[in-house]
Amino acid sequence: MRAIPALALLLASLASHAETPQQIRQIYVAEASSQQAGFTPSATRGDAFFRQRFASNDKMPACTSCHTDNPLNAGEHAVTGKSIKPLAVAANPARLSDPAKVEKWFGRNCKEVVGRACTPAEKADFVTFLSEVR
Amino acid sequence: MKRLLLIALLGSAFPALADRLPLPANAPASFTTECSSCHIAYQPALLQAADWRKLMAGLGDHFGSDATVDEKTGQEIGTFLERHAGSASRPGSAGNPPRITQTARFIRKHDEIPAKYWRDPRVKSAANCEACHPDAAKGSYSEHDISIRELRE
Numbered sequence: 644m645r646a647i648p649a650l651a652l653l654l655a656s657l658a659s660h661a662e663t664p665q666q667i668r669q670i671y672v673a674e675a676s677s678q679q680a681g682f683t684p685s686a687t688r689g690d691a692f693f694r695q696r697f698a699s700n701d702k703m704p705a706c707t708s709c710h711t712d713n714p715l716n717a718g719e720h721a722v723t724g725k726s727i728k729p730l731a732v733a734a735n736p737a738r739l740s741d742p743a744k745v746e747k748w749f750g751r752n753c754k755e756v757v758g759r760a761c762t763p764a765e766k767a768d769f770v771t772f773l774s775e776v777r
Numbered sequence: 778m779k780r781l782l783l784i785a786l787l788g789s790a791f792p793a794l795a796d797r798l799p800l801p802a803n804a805p806a807s808f809t810t811e812c813s814s815c816h817i818a819y820q821p822a823l824l825q826a827a828d829w830r831k832l833m834a835g836l837g838d839h840f841g842s843d844a845t846v847d848e849k850t851g852q853e854i855g856t857f858l859e860r861h862a863g864s865a866s867r868p869g870s871a872g873n874p875p876r877i878t879q880t881a882r883f884i885r886k887h888d889e890i891p892a893k894y895w896r897d898p899r900v901k902s903a904a905n906c907e908a909c910h911p912d913a914a915k916g917s918y919s920e921h922d923i924s925i926r927e928l929r930e
Contacts, residue, residue, distance in 0.1 A: 702841075722841075723816040724901035724908060751843045 664732050664739035664774035671770055674763035682764060689772025692765055699758030706756060714776055732774045739774055798822045799916040801861045807850045808857055815842065816904050817914040819877060821861035825868055828875035829858040835874055840904075878903045886918075890928065899925060 668684060675682040693714065696704045703709060703721050710718040710727065715734040718727035729735040739745060749769075753761040761769075798820040812818040821829065833855040836844045846854065869881030877883055894900055899908055906913035911924045923929045 720815050722902055722904070724905035725813075725816050751845075754843050755841075 661740035662742055664770065667739050667742050667745055668767060668770045668774060670742060671763050671767035675767045678762075679764060682767070684764075684767040684771040686768070686772040686775045689768035689770070690776070692769055693772060697757045700756055703756050706752070708756070714773060730773050731776045733777050739770060745770070796918040796920065797916055798918065801857075803857070805853050805857055807846070808854050811844075811846050811850060811854060813914070815844070817906055819906075820916055821858045822863040823868060823877045823883075824858075824862060824871055824875055824880065825865045826859040826862035827865075828868075828871040829855065829862050831873065832875050833858065840874070894925070894928060897925075 672682065672684055675684075693706045693710075694712065698704070708721045710716075710730050714731040715729055717729055719725070720727060728737070730738060732738045749761055749766055753759065800818070800820055804818075809818050824832070832839075833851060836846065836851070863882075867882060868877075871877060872879040895903055897908075901908065906918070909923050909925050909928060910918050911922060920929075
C-alpha cells in the first residue's frame with residue numbers, strides 16, 4: 644500500500660522530466676520523414692538557416708539579429724535590448740529540454756523573422772545544429 | 778523622536794521618492810516566464826487595469842511581435858495584472874496600444890532626460906528599463922542608481 648504513493652510520485656516525476664535534445668530532434672525528424680521519405684537532419688543546413696537573411700522584418704532580418712552569429716554566445720533582443728541566453732545546448736544545457744517551449748518559439752520567431760511557419764525539416768535541421776554546435 | 782516623525786512625514790509627503798515597485802509576491806510563474814522573455818516583466822503597477830486588459834487582448838500583435846499565450850495562461854496573467862494594476866490616477870492612461878512610456882507618470886519622471894539618450898546605443902529603446910535602472914526587474918527605479926553616469930546628477 645505504501646508503495647502506491649511512491650509509485651505515483653515516481654510517475655509524476657517522470658512525466659515532468661525534461662526531454663533531451665535528441666528526443667526533441669526525433670519529434671521533428673518523424674514529422675519531416677512523413678512528408679519526405681528518407682529525410683535525414685543536417686546540422687550544416689541548420690547552420691545555414693540560422694545565418695540566412697529573410698527579407699521579412701527590417702529590425703530582425705535573421706536569427707543572428709538577436710542571437711548573434713555564434714549560438715554559443717548570449718544574444719540581445721534587437722528591439723528591447725533584453726539579454727538572451729545562448730541557444731546552443733553546449734553553452735546552455737536548459738535549451739531543447741521542453742518540446743512545448745521549443746515549438747512556441749519556432750512559432751513566434753518563424754512568423755516574425757522568416758515571415759512564415761517553418762517546415763518540420765527546417766526545425767529538425769535547426770535543432771540538430773543547436774544540439775551539435777561547439 | 779521628533780526626527781523620526783519628521784522622516785515619516787517627509788516620506789508620506791513624497792512617496793514618489795521611493796521609486797520602488799516591487800513585484801507582488803503572488804505573481805504566477807507564467808507571468809515571469811512569459812513576460813520576461815523579450816523585456817523585463819514590467820510590474821503591474823506601471824499600467825492601470827483597463828490598459829492591461831487592452832494589452833492582453835492584443836498579444837497577437839504585441840508591438841510587432843506575436844506574444845500569444847494559451848487561454849489558461851492568458852487568464853492567469855491577466856487576472857494578476859489587473860488585480861495589482863496601478864490606480865487610474867497614478868500611471869494615467871497609456872494610449873492605444875497601451876504603452877508604459879505614454880503614461881503621464883512615465884513622462885513626468887523622465888522629462889529631464891535629453892532626447893539623445895533615448896537613441897543612445899546603450900539604451901536602444903525606452904522599453905529597456907534596465908539600460909538605466911539596473912534593478913528595474915526587481916522593482917527599483919531609484920534615481921540614485923542610474924547606470925549611465927552622465928544621467929546620474
